[in-house]
Amino acid sequence: MTKIILRGRRVVGGCAEGEALVTRDAITGWGGLNPMTGTIIETRHELVGQSIKGKVLVFPGAKGSSGWSTRFHIARLAGAAPVAMVFNKISTKLALGAVVMRAPAITDLDQDPLQVIATGDWVKVDADNGIVEVTKRSAGGTTDLAGVQG
Amino acid sequence: MRLTDAEQAMLDGREGPAKQKAMDLLVRYGEALGAERLVDTNNVCTTVGASTPFLRDFAAKAGGLDAVFSEFNLDSPEAVKIPHAKAFTCQLIQGLDPDHWQEQGVSPEVHALHGRNEAFSADIGIQMLNTCTPYQVGNVPVKGEHCAWMESSAVVYCNSVLGARTNTEGRESTGAAMLTGKIPDWGLHRAENRFGSHVVEVELDVESIMDWGLLGYHLGEVVQEGVPVLKRQGRVPDLSRLKHFGAAAATSGGVEMYHIPGVTPEADSVAGALGGRRPQATLKYGAAERARAYAELNANAKDTKVDFVMLGCPHSSLEQVWHACKLLEGKRIHANSHLWIFAPRAIREVADRNRYTRIITDAGARLMSDTCPALGQVMPPGVRVAATDSAKQSHYLPSIMGVQTWFGSTEDCIQAAITGRWQGELR
Numbered sequence: 001m002t003k004i005i006l007r008g009r010r011v012v013g014g015c016a017e018g019e020a021l022v023t024r025d026a027i028t029g030w031g032g033l034n035p036m037t038g039t040i041i042e043t044r045h046e047l048v049g050q051s052i053k054g055k056v057l058v059f060p061g062a063k064g065s066s067g068w069s070t071r072f073h074i075a076r077l078a079g080a081a082p083v084a085m086v087f088n089k090i091s092t093k094l095a096l097g098a099v100v101m102r103a104p105a106i107t108d109l110d111q112d113p114l115q116v117i118a119t120g121d122w123v124k125v126d127a128d129n130g131i132v133e134v135t136k137r138s139a140g141g142t143t144d145l146a147g148v149q150g
Numbered sequence: 151m152r153l154t155d156a157e158q159a160m161l162d163g164r165e166g167p168a169k170q171k172a173m174d175l176l177v178r179y180g181e182a183l184g185a186e187r188l189v190d191t192n193n194v195c196t197t198v199g200a201s202t203p204f205l206r207d208f209a210a211k212a213g214g215l216d217a218v219f220s221e222f223n224l225d226s227p228e229a230v231k232i233p234h235a236k237a238f239t240c241q242l243i244q245g246l247d248p249d250h251w252q253e254q255g256v257s258p259e260v261h262a263l264h265g266r267n268e269a270f271s272a273d274i275g276i277q278m279l280n281t282c283t284p285y286q287v288g289n290v291p292v293k294g295e296h297c298a299w300m301e302s303s304a305v306v307y308c309n310s311v312l313g314a315r316t317n318t319e320g321r322e323s324t325g326a327a328m329l330t331g332k333i334p335d336w337g338l339h340r341a342e343n344r345f346g347s348h349v350v351e352v353e354l355d356v357e358s359i360m361d362w363g364l365l366g367y368h369l370g371e372v373v374q375e376g377v378p379v380l381k382r383q384g385r386v387p388d389l390s391r392l393k394h395f396g397a398a399a400a401t402s403g404g405v406e407m408y409h410i411p412g413v414t415p416e417a418d419s420v421a422g423a424l425g426g427r428r429p430q431a432t433l434k435y436g437a438a439e440r441a442r443a444y445a446e447l448n449a450n451a452k453d454t455k456v457d458f459v460m461l462g463c464p465h466s467s468l469e470q471v472w473h474a475c476k477l478l479e480g481k482r483i484h485a486n487s488h489l490w491i492f493a494p495r496a497i498r499e500v501a502d503r504n505r506y507t508r509i510i511t512d513a514g515a516r517l518m519s520d521t522c523p524a525l526g527q528v529m530p531p532g533v534r535v536a537a538t539d540s541a542k543q544s545h546y547l548p549s550i551m552g553v554q555t556w557f558g559s560t561e562d563c564i565q566a567a568i569t570g571r572w573q574g575e576l577r
Contacts, residue, residue, distance in 0.1 A: 063402075
């Protein structure tokens with residue numbers, strides 16, 4: 001199966017893999033995430049009602065309150081955090097949130113992760129080496145990207 | 151990151167375990183940002199305490215407030231004894247008003263824990279301003295001063311209106327800054343990052359507090375973390391208007407800085423605000439954009455029977471309290487509705503002396519301090535429908551408190567409290 005490799009900058013070290021959850025909307029921490037369940041609660045967010053728990057969260061960046069890091073900090077302690085984060089735009093909210101979440105995180109990638117990665121793809125985030133490895137999901141009998149290229 | 155000898159000494163633990171943990175976090179955080187060094191700060195705004203259920207349980211299990219500070223203000227799983235603050239540090243908005251906690255539905259246990267936390271905070275030298283608007287009540291940084299502030303609405307005010315320099319810090323980084331007097335030298339601490347990114351042609355007269363909120367809410371959504379430069383005519387906006395504008399832009403987006411040439415201190419002209427660079431985009435703000443922001447802020451509200459009106463997000467200025475009193479004097483809040491106005495404690499002291507608190511109480515309303523409904527999760531019992539003149543509070547109340555929320559002018563909100571009905575509209 002063909003794998004897509006993206007290269008970027010380590011934000012927080014480590015290596016983890018899981019199913020991707022991708023959003024084009026910036027994520028709000030305080031007032032946007034229920035840290036006990038990992039559920040997105042921002043009413044106009046495209047992921048509202050979905051949980052980031054155990055996922056590789058792929059998103060453009062952070063917005064909203066300075067309580068961002070604390071929400072992801074509590075999510076980690078409550079066992080409801082993502083296993084890794086891949087994002088486009090660094091900010092203090094996001095850098096601190098990633099640090100206190102203590103899970104691998106990468107930014108500044110050589111391709112736009114929002115274009116390359118789709119929800120449900122299997123993604124390995126090797127932050128120590130700055131590598132994101134994407135295995136496209138073959139959804140419901142349709143030919144996946146790897147198959148088309150093959 | 152390159153550390154000075156003094157910073158390295160703290161990292162090596164030569165100033166005790168708490169500063170070692172603080173420096174360890176600052177290094178991890180600085181490296182995550184891609185910062186090369188730290189900068190000195192003697193102006194920190196943070197939050198210390200355990201007001202939410204999760205933190206209360208954590209405090210009970212982990213052994214008290216040193217453990218809470220270690221985990222949530224230093225990201226240290228190991229509980230260390232917290233020494234006196236090194237930098238001047240102010241407490242931000244908290245979970246309850248110690249003078250109205252029973253009316254706010256707070257349990258005696260939580261109130262007691264709050265008291266212990268106030269004592270803990272005072273012991274380590276935190277200034278108990280207890281407001282989201284420290285710049286209203288004694289912490290007014292000067293232009294160029296390096297700060298480490300939490301509270302997105304205060305951060306945008308600090309950078310834009312005062313010309314002081316802070317990123318949007320979090321609880322952990324401000325805890326570390328408080329103990330070390332250091333914060334990563336990154337982002338808005340550096341002059342080259344403070345120029346405008348977007349020019350906004352404001353075609354309307356933006357005058358009222360509601361209109362400044364609408365403009366901010368729209369801009370945040372469009373520019374996200376950009377630095378908008380407003381091209382506009384009209385009256386110079388005052389503290390209250392800029393407070394609502396910045397709070398709204400930091401809610402729908404991540405705006406930490408803006409320029410209004412001729413008004414804000416780092417912008418004599420549009421070209422100056424842009425630092426000689428071309429803007430990423432030039433946007434227009436007209437009637438359609440205004441109407442869209444108003445519709446978005448009212449998207450969750452359907453029922454016109456209003457149980458609860460909230461004013462003072464960010465915390466009211468003295469002028470806003472005075473204005474509310476002029477609208478309330480001799481009136482009476484509807485039997486089925488509540489009106490809570492929030493202000494910094496220091497402003498409430500003045501309001502008491504001016505008999506504003508009496509006017510508000512006589513109308514059946516309340517003047518509260520130290521907290522707000524979204525942050526403290528405090529509301530009168532049984533609220534289904536709320537109304538507020540704050541774009542920020544209106545954005546958060548439906549998701550945090552699960553209530554329908556109307557957004558409108560201060561006058562429409564007070565009218566709703568008096569009649570028990572929402573009759574606001576975009577005029």
